[in-house]
Amino acid sequence: MSQRAEDELKQKIRKGYILESPEEMTPGYRKAIIVQLTVQADTELMSAPAYWLAARHAPSTNTQVSAHAIIQDELAHANIAYRLLEDMGVSKEHLVYGREPNEFKHPYGFDQPLDNWAELVVANGFFDRAGICLLGDVHRNTSYGPLKRALIKVDMEETFHLRHGEVWMRRLARAGGAATELLQRCVDWMFPMTIEWFGLPDDLKRHSGQLDYKLKGLTNDELRQLWMSSTVPLCESLGLSVPAHYDAAAEEYVLDYPFPCEYDPEEKRWLFEDGKISWSAVFERWKGRGPMNERYVESVRRSRGAVSSWLN
Amino acid sequence: MSGARGGLAESVYEVFARKTRGEPLRHIGYIDAPGDELARVYAWKTYDEENWFEMCVVPRGAVMPVNRTDGPWAANRPGRKDGAG
Numbered sequence: 001m002s003q004r005a006e007d008e009l010k011q012k013i014r015k016g017y018i019l020e021s022p023e024e025m026t027p028g029y030r031k032a033i034i035v036q037l038t039v040q041a042d043t044e045l046m047s048a049p050a051y052w053l054a055a056r057h058a059p060s061t062n063t064q065v066s067a068h069a070i071i072q073d074e075l076a077h078a079n080i081a082y083r084l085l086e087d088m089g090v091s092k093e094h095l096v097y098g099r100e101p102n103e104f105k106h107p108y109g110f111d112q113p114l115d116n117w118a119e120l121v122v123a124n125g126f127f128d129r130a131g132i133c134l135l136g137d138v139h140r141n142t143s144y145g146p147l148k149r150a151l152i153k154v155d156m157e158e159t160f161h162l163r164h165g166e167v168w169m170r171r172l173a174r175a176g177g178a179a180t181e182l183l184q185r186c187v188d189w190m191f192p193m194t195i196e197w198f199g200l201p202d203d204l205k206r207h208s209g210q211l212d213y214k215l216k217g218l219t220n221d222e223l224r225q226l227w228m229s230s231t232v233p234l235c236e237s238l239g240l241s242v243p244a245h246y247d248a249a250a251e252e253y254v255l256d257y258p259f260p261c262e263y264d265p266e267e268k269r270w271l272f273e274d275g276k277i278s279w280s281a282v283f284e285r286w287k288g289r290g291p292m293n294e295r296y297v298e299s300v301r302r303s304r305g306a307v308s309s310w311l312n
Numbered sequence: 313m314s315g316a317r318g319g320l321a322e323s324v325y326e327v328f329a330r331k332t333r334g335e336p337l338r339h340i341g342y343i344d345a346p347g348d349e350l351a352r353v354y355a356w357k358t359y360d361e362e363n364w365f366e367m368c369v370v371p372r373g374a375v376m377p378v379n380r381t382d383g384p385w386a387a388n389r390p391g392r393k394d395g396a397g
Contacts, residue, residue, distance in 0.1 A: 021383040076358045083324075083342060087384060092344070150341060153361040308320050 013143045013214045020145045022088045032209040033144060034090060036216075039105045040135070041081035041095070046110040048074045049296040051123070054114035066164055067120065073157040080150050087146070097304060101297035102289045107197045109190075111290025112265060118172055118179070122186040124165025126194045126231065132158045133227045134198075134216075141217030166234065173238035180239075187240050189268045191231070195244075196260055198224040200279055228253035243272075265291050324372035324384075325351040329364045337366065342384075 006028045009017075019025060025033070051071050058064035082092040091098070109127055114120050132155065139151035172183045199205070202221040210216050218226065228244055232253060235242045243256040258276035263269070263285065322344035330337045343358055345351035351369045359367070375385045386392075 021386075023382040023386075072357070072360075076360075079343070079358060080341060083344065086344075149339075153341070153359065156361045311320060 010212050013212075018143055018145045018148075025088075028209055029213050030088060032213055033147075033215055034085065034088060035105075035208075036138075036210060037081050037085050037088075037147070038090075038095065040138075041078050041085065042104045042106040043110065043131070044074050044078035044081060045096070045300060046104060046106040046296050047123075047127070048078070049299040050110050050112075050114055050292065051120060052299070054117070054120035054123070057115075057117045057120065059117055063117075070124065070161050070164065073161065077154050077157070080154070084146055084150060097301055101294045102287070104293075104297065108286045108290055109193045109197055110296070111293045112193070112268070113292050116182065117168075118182045118186050119190070121165050121168035121172070122183070122190050124161050125169050125234070126165070126190050127197075128158050128161040128165060129231060130194050130197050130227055132162060133223050137218045137223060137226075138216050141214055143214040169234075169238060173240065183238075184240055185268075187235060187242060189263075189270065191235075191242050191244070192257065192259075192261070192270045193263075194227065194231075195224060195255065196282065198227065204279060225253055320346055322346050325355065325369040326372055326375060326384075327355045327359055327367065327369055329359065329362070329367040331362055332365050335365075337368075342372065343369075 006026050009026050009029060013019075019029070022030065048071050051067060051074065055064055055067035055071065058067050082095060085095065086092045114123055135151055135154055135158065139148060139155055142148050142151075169183065172179045199220045202219045205220060211219070232242055232244055232246065244253050245256060246252075247254045257270070257272045260277055260279060260282045262271040262274055262277050262281070264271060323346075325343055325345055326339060327341050327343060328337050329340050340359055343351065343354045345354045348369075348371075351371075355367060355369045372384060373388060376388050376390065377383065377385045380386065381389070
């Protein structure tokens with residue numbers, strides 16, 4: 001299809017047009033929404049094994065039930081996003097079972113181990129909040145009707161995950177002593193991890209079409225600011241230190257460390273002292289995937305072959 | 313369909329629900345399932361964001377479009393042999 005068809009669709013969308021079926025998509029639109037939905041589905045899917053392994057550290061049966069309810073939600077969200085892709089002719093079977101672990105498109109944060117209860121609740125407080133910022137923006141702005149409707153459920157449930165994270169962060173912060181020290185250590189590696197999640201700064205970002213086709217409304221930097229505008233005050237109110245502050249003159253949040261910078265996944269530590277690195281170095285690290293990538297992918301696929309063979 | 317194999321082959325079911333008495337039955341989403349019974353279970357467990365007053369599932373192949381020639385049910389127009397059932 002021609003550039004003219006792409007431009008005509010973009011113009012209709014600017015006037016508020018909502019697409020209701022894949023048949024209405026131009027090749028450019030289709031390509032852009034497939035990328036967006038694959039990232040969304042893979043992120044939801046990979047959060048499940050990350051949270052599942054961490055849920056073993058739940059301090060009581062009640063808390064374990066809450067953690068597993070969150071995992072169940074994440075799997076349902078993944079399933080819904082893959083189902084939308086299936087209607088565009090992309091095979092869910094292939095996406096979940098046919099790719100190499102390093103071909104999944106989730107953020108680097110979900111390649112990291114969550115080793116204790118504090119890390120799980122900070123993941124809820126930070127990572128799920130990033131999910132709400134990103135998907136809430138998609139929900140408000142997307143030009144694809146089926147996705148807009150699917151996100152009603154997702155937004156409701158992610159808000160519950162965030163509340164779970166915040167309530168537990170508050171409890172651990174109030175406890176003082178070892179609990180608060182542990183919480184601070186989580187924040188130290190997970191805050192910059194989430195900042196990086198939002199991707200290239202706007203002045204470096206090549207044109208993706210996601211904004212032109214109204215697949216989202218806010219830019220990467222705007223989303224990063226949105227996340228900080230709730231995360232930084234939360235942490236400050238809990239007495240936790242974060243490497244960012246509000247600059248009243250500039251009317252925006254400013255990072256207090258070299259961004260982007262290198263990460264040591266073994267030590268779970270950002271190498272602020274080594275200074276700023278290039279974004280191509282960051283992409284290289286993302287491409288290499290993190291320590292839990294293969295284990296997480298394997299854990300969502302484990303029983304497929306056996307059960308399938310019994311039923312045949 | 314769905315490229316699934318053997319005993320796990322799945323087809324699509326549309327999910328409808330209403331929150332309370334007096335509300336319209338609304339299309340809330342869809343799921344893949346290997347049969348009617350599991351479709352009911354998967355729908356209930358997947359769309360558990362509300363305490364639904366009523367939920368039902370319909371095989372995608374059973375929904376016939378009246379006026380549209382595109383969209384998920386287009387293949388089910390009477391006279392078309394490639395129904396999505």
